[in-house]
Amino acid sequence: xxxxxxxxxxxxxxxxxxxxxxxxxxxxxxxxxxxxxxxxxxxxxxxxxxxxxxxxxxxxxxxxxxxxxxxxxxxxxxxxxxxxxxxxxxxxxxxxxxxxxxxxxxxxxxxxxxxxxxxxxxxxxxxxxxxxxxxxxxxxxxxxxxxxxxxxxxxxxxxxxxxxxxxxxxxxxxxxxxxxxxxxxxxxxxxxxxxxxxxxxxxxxxxxxxxxxxxxxxxxxxxxxxxxxxxxxxxxxxxxxxxx
Amino acid sequence: xxxxxxxxxxxxxxxxxxxxxxxxxxxxxxxxxxxxxxxxxxxxxxxxxxxxxxxxxxxxxxxxxxxxxxxxxxxxxxxxxxxxxxxxxxxxxxxxxxxxxxxxxxxxxxxxxxxxxxxxxxxxxxxxxxxxxxxxxxxxxxxxxxxxxxxxxxxxxxxxxxxxxxxxxxxxxxxxxxxxxxxxxxxxxxxxxxxxxxxxxxxxxxxxxxxxxxxxxxxxxxxxxxxxxxxxxxxxxxxxxxxxxxxxxxxxxxxxxxxxxxxxxxxxxxx
Amino acid sequence: xxxxxxxxxxxxxxxxxxxxxxxxxxxxxxxxxxxxxxxxxxxxxxxxxxxxxxxxxxxxxxxxxxxxxxxxxxxxxxxxxxxxxxxxxxxxxxxxxxxxxxxxxxxxxxxxxxxxxxxxxxxxxxxxxxxxxxxxxxxxxxxxxxxxxxxxxxxxxxxxxxxxxxxxxxxxxxxxxxxxxxxxxxxxxxxxxxxxxxxxxxxxxxxxxxxxxxxxxxxxxxxxxxxxxxxxxxxxx
Numbered sequence: 001x002x003x004x005x006x007x008x009x010x011x012x013x014x015x016x017x018x019x020x021x022x023x024x025x026x027x028x029x030x031x032x033x034x035x036x037x038x039x040x041x042x043x044x045x046x047x048x049x050x051x052x053x054x055x056x057x058x059x060x061x062x063x064x065x066x067x068x069x070x071x072x073x074x075x076x077x078x079x080x081x082x083x084x085x086x087x088x089x090x091x092x093x094x095x096x097x098x099x100x101x102x103x104x105x106x107x108x109x110x111x112x113x114x115x116x117x118x119x120x121x122x123x124x125x126x127x128x129x130x131x132x133x134x135x136x137x138x139x140x141x142x143x144x145x146x147x148x149x150x151x152x153x154x155x156x157x158x159x160x161x162x163x164x165x166x167x168x169x170x171x172x173x174x175x176x177x178x179x180x181x182x183x184x185x186x187x188x189x190x191x192x193x194x195x196x197x198x199x200x201x202x203x204x205x206x207x208x209x210x211x212x213x214x215x216x217x218x219x220x221x222x223x224x225x226x227x228x229x230x231x232x233x234x235x236x237x238x239x240x241x242x243x244x
Numbered sequence: 245x246x247x248x249x250x251x252x253x254x255x256x257x258x259x260x261x262x263x264x265x266x267x268x269x270x271x272x273x274x275x276x277x278x279x280x281x282x283x284x285x286x287x288x289x290x291x292x293x294x295x296x297x298x299x300x301x302x303x304x305x306x307x308x309x310x311x312x313x314x315x316x317x318x319x320x321x322x323x324x325x326x327x328x329x330x331x332x333x334x335x336x337x338x339x340x341x342x343x344x345x346x347x348x349x350x351x352x353x354x355x356x357x358x359x360x361x362x363x364x365x366x367x368x369x370x371x372x373x374x375x376x377x378x379x380x381x382x383x384x385x386x387x388x389x390x391x392x393x394x395x396x397x398x399x400x401x402x403x404x405x406x407x408x409x410x411x412x413x414x415x416x417x418x419x420x421x422x423x424x425x426x427x428x429x430x431x432x433x434x435x436x437x438x439x440x441x442x443x444x445x446x447x448x449x450x451x452x453x454x455x456x457x458x459x460x461x462x463x464x465x466x467x468x469x470x471x472x473x474x475x476x477x478x479x480x481x482x483x484x485x486x487x488x489x490x491x492x493x494x495x496x497x498x499x500x501x502x503x504x505x506x507x508x509x510x511x512x513x514x515x
Numbered sequence: 516x517x518x519x520x521x522x523x524x525x526x527x528x529x530x531x532x533x534x535x536x537x538x539x540x541x542x543x544x545x546x547x548x549x550x551x552x553x554x555x556x557x558x559x560x561x562x563x564x565x566x567x568x569x570x571x572x573x574x575x576x577x578x579x580x581x582x583x584x585x586x587x588x589x590x591x592x593x594x595x596x597x598x599x600x601x602x603x604x605x606x607x608x609x610x611x612x613x614x615x616x617x618x619x620x621x622x623x624x625x626x627x628x629x630x631x632x633x634x635x636x637x638x639x640x641x642x643x644x645x646x647x648x649x650x651x652x653x654x655x656x657x658x659x660x661x662x663x664x665x666x667x668x669x670x671x672x673x674x675x676x677x678x679x680x681x682x683x684x685x686x687x688x689x690x691x692x693x694x695x696x697x698x699x700x701x702x703x704x705x706x707x708x709x710x711x712x713x714x715x716x717x718x719x720x721x722x723x724x725x726x727x728x729x730x731x732x733x734x735x736x737x738x739x740x741x742x743x744x745x746x747x748x749x750x751x752x
Contacts, residue, residue: 060647081653091648094666103662107652155652272613272694281713286697303613303694317602318612422712429714447714477602477610 011035012057012159012192016066019052019214027052027063027214038206039181039191041222043198045237048211050194051088051163057192058085058161084152085161089168090144092136097128097147100136104154118154126150126180142173149180153189160184162193166200178204198238202226210234270299271482274311274319276390277420279465280304282440282509288498292489298482306420308388314338314468317475320483322468323490325390325438330466339468343491346499346510347464350394351442352455353425354380354434362434366457373402379413381433385424386416390463395436398460425451438463440509465510467491490514519717526721541729544702547615547689548682551622552630555678559627560671563634564660568642578635584628589621593691596621600692613694618702621688626678633674638663641670672741676734683730703729 012034019027027049034040034057042050055061056068059080070079093100098119105115123129126146131139139147145165152160162181166174174197181204185191195201201208205222210231217233218225229235279285280302289300305313307324314322315338322339324330333339352371354362360380362371375382384406385392399406410416415433417424421441428435429449437445442453455461467487472478489495491514499512530537566578598604600612600620611617641663649659664671686704693700695709703726710719 055647058651060650083651085647085651087648087651091645093645093662094668104652107654272696277712281709299699301613301694301696301699303696313601316604317607318597420712422714425714426711426716445714447716475602477607 011071012190013069013072014053014056014066015069017053017056017063017068018065019049019056019061019063025214027056029053029066029216032209032216032219034190034192034207034209036190036206037188039185039193039204040207040209041201041205042192042194042209042211043196043201043237044211044217047213049214050211052214053209053211053216054085054161054163054192054194058083060085081155082158083161084155084157084159086145086148086152086163086165088164090148092139092144092147095136096133097136097139098123098132100147100151101154104151108155122150122154125183127176140173142169142176145169145173145177146180149177153180153184157189159190159192162191164194164196167196174200198226210237212237268299269297269479269482270301271320271479271486272301272303272318273321273323273486274314275302275304275323276307276310276325277304277422278325278391278438278441279323281422282444283504284440284499284502284510287502288490288495291494291498292486295494296482296485296489298485300486306385306387306389307391307393314470317470317477320470320479321486322470323465325463325465326393327464327466329390329393330468334468338471338474340471342466342468343487344514345465345467345490346496346512346514347462348439348510349456350391350436350461350463351439351453352434352436352461353428353442353451354454355432355450356452357432357450358454360434363454365455368398368455368458368460369401371455372398375413375434376402376404376409379409381413381415381431383424383428383431383433383435384414384416385421386418387420389420391421391436391438394463398436440504443504443507443509464513522717523721526718527724529718530721530725539698540701540703540706541725543615543700544683544704544726545729547618547702548622548679551619551626551682552675552678554619554623555626555630556675558623559630559678560634560664560674561660562627563631563636564638564664565657566631567635567638568656568659568663570656578632581628581632581635585632587625587628589625589685589687590691592621592624593688596624596688596692612692613696613700615693615700617692618689618700621692622682622685625685625688626682629681630674630678633677634664634667634671637667637670637674641667669741669745672737676737679733680730683726683733 014029014032017027017029042053044050052061056063059068059075068075093103101119101122102115105118110118119132120129123132126149128143128147128150131143136144136147149165166177169177178200181191181193193204201222207220208222208225209216210218210225210229210233212233217231218229225234226238229238281304285302293299303313303319307326307329310322310324311329311333313319314333322333323345330342334342352362352368360371360374360378362374365371384395406414415427415431417427421437422445424435425437425441425445426447427433429447429451432450467490469480469483469487470478472480496512496514499510500508502509566574566581596617597612599606600609600617601607602612611620642659645659645663649662654662684704686708689700689702690705690708693702693705695701695705703722707719707722707726710722
């Protein structure tokens, strides 16, 4: 395992995290530091523990042992309030497109007038201005995921987690999501994203975490991990992907 | 919008109903189904209400239940028809004093085919004996009502154990007079009923009156003020006024003037 | 039976002629049942939703109990409420027995378990879907209750209608605590019971037809409004 990143005070750090269910190891990460600043992409076959790691980092799951720290202190409510997450299947509230954004903005504690302005800005950014008053239920898959990303960004997070956000989208919709992610990243939002799409990793990642069977097998600069993987597991995964 | 309007209306009505309940003077009379189902109250009460402004709210149940409700204090006046039970009620201290109000009579009704061949006589005990001997179906109220108590008194001299035959030819409905008449009509059974309920009953089917006129079928109604010493909430002034009216000339003549298809149903006999 | 059917149509004619007494009975039925359902909703919906999201020992037992209470026998409820409201009962001083309020109380007891059990079911499914997303947004379990109730609003209309159906059709409890007093506590079902006991079966049946008609009308009205709300989004599209 290679860790080329320089330790940063604001960095996310995983130490000794372990999750076992019914006798089988689902996640075992002795040490992992994610320091950015560019997007981190987590790759690996199904069942590698990618989503589980993401949920640990976001505090949705508490590991059996070990801990997740940010800036050197254990993940706390303040950290969590500075994080947001986009799921594989967008979970939209049963209300209008604008209502979904309003819900998140209320969580942040913005006043009504500010919320209204912010909603308009966000909708314009995601190309959903026309659909502001429409029920979120009737959005297309791509629109729904765009709204989910906008809603996550509405929280003004320092870190944005994304769990295979484009896995069920067509190329056009995927591109739109990727543009939003890169734009957020360029504005200083830390991106940690799980994907199966090696092409997507090449387009977005500044560093790549390779996982298999619950373990981190490799972590390094994107170009290095993707072009000349150090571990056999990474090589096999990348080769398999390239062939199919 | 429309729904909101309806809701607002409903709420308004709700409030008005509740406030009416609080303001207008009223008494609760625990009484029996026979007086209500026969339409007697609808005939006599408007006169009292117009004269006094007191609304009379009648709860019509069996005599047994009416007495129990009155013991609980859930009524101001008791108007029922089972003299022994009424006297017990007063002597136990639950009621102030019992007054005779009116009477009518019970009749034995049964199917026109009359399998026990009881028709024509005026001896109720002989008729019941014949029913028991032929094991003809008999529907009993079985609900501790005034009529049920009267029926049990009539069986007594015959000396059969009714719990023994219950469920065979002797059927206890555990219901009011009307419900029991419906059962009797459906099963072509004999049953004992007060004349007022029978006269106004609309689902006679094959039933007809077979025995009437036996002095033992006399059915006396009495009225009692619930004792305010037991239940301070009793509206004793208004209740007393109702009792005085009912047993006075106006109430008595109102009772006597009530007819159904030209037949007088209750006979005033207050002292 | 020929006599019966002519009697039946005569009874229907009486009803549709707009008999004032009858309509006051219909109105009281609606008033009592709608108020009972609204009160039950205010109690039962947060209760059901809280039970859907909360995790504590004994929760399963509580859910089983609540589901079982959906089948409460009305007569038993009537009796219990009677014992409470009776002058010799603990709440006797309020003089509520034999008033519409007493009938509302009895119906609230009958309807609340239905609304809360159905709410629990609907909200639990939605809560599962929302769980991670809401936690990610920093919404606690307790704070998620109003969010879930609002988002399940269309499905919850069914719970309200089920409660209304129970309330409007119920006779056993309201006849005990209401006393079926003319012009005060006489509602559709107790009138039907009274007319049946008078042997006026055709009139009773005609009143039953009206009751069914009311139930159908209320259901149709509510589901139309629900459908319209559901299509709101499509219209804006």
